[in-house]
Amino acid sequence: MKYAMLINLGPRARDWRNLTEQEQKEIAAGYQEVNQTPGVTPNELRLQGPETATTVRVEDGQTLTTDGPFVEIKEALDGWLIYEAADLDAAIELAAKIPAATMGGKVEIRPIAG
Numbered sequence: 001m002k003y004a005m006l007i008n009l010g011p012r013a014r015d016w017r018n019l020t021e022q023e024q025k026e027i028a029a030g031y032q033e034v035n036q037t038p039g040v041t042p043n044e045l046r047l048q049g050p051e052t053a054t055t056v057r058v059e060d061g062q063t064l065t066t067d068g069p070f071v072e073i074k075e076a077l078d079g080w081l082i083y084e085a086a087d088l089d090a091a092i093e094l095a096a097k098i099p100a101a102t103m104g105g106k107v108e109i110r111p112i113a114g
Contacts, residue, residue, distance in 0.1 A: 002084045003091040004111040007098060009078040010105030027093065031098035037094060039084040050076035078105075082112070 013019070013027065035042035055066045078100070085091045088109070095107040 004110045005081050006059045006108040007079040007100050008106045009100045041082040043080050082105040
């Protein structure tokens with residue numbers, strides 16, 4: 001089964017400049033370890049902060065845009081990866097190793113359809 005792991009860094013890890021050099025190295029090493037896990041297809045892209053988002057919707061045939069994230073979103077998507085695992089338990093085990101999960105962020109796991 002393939003799973004998408006949607007990563008929310010949380011405010012502490014998202015503010016990279018305020019982390020110590022040691023914390024930055026530990027985070028980088030943690031992501032490198034996760035990315036080298038068999039079955040992981042890492043995403044090489046890192047999204048900019050939610051404040052840079054543009055939200056698009058169509059109402060009555062008119063395209064409307066709003067600066068910033070959609071107002072009902074409580075947490076930002078900062079990155080993602082794909083993991084081919086035997087089962088959900090294996091995916092949970094990997095998600096717990098993602099540095100964001102230990103620094104106030106979260107990892108949402110979703111099975112990939114099809």
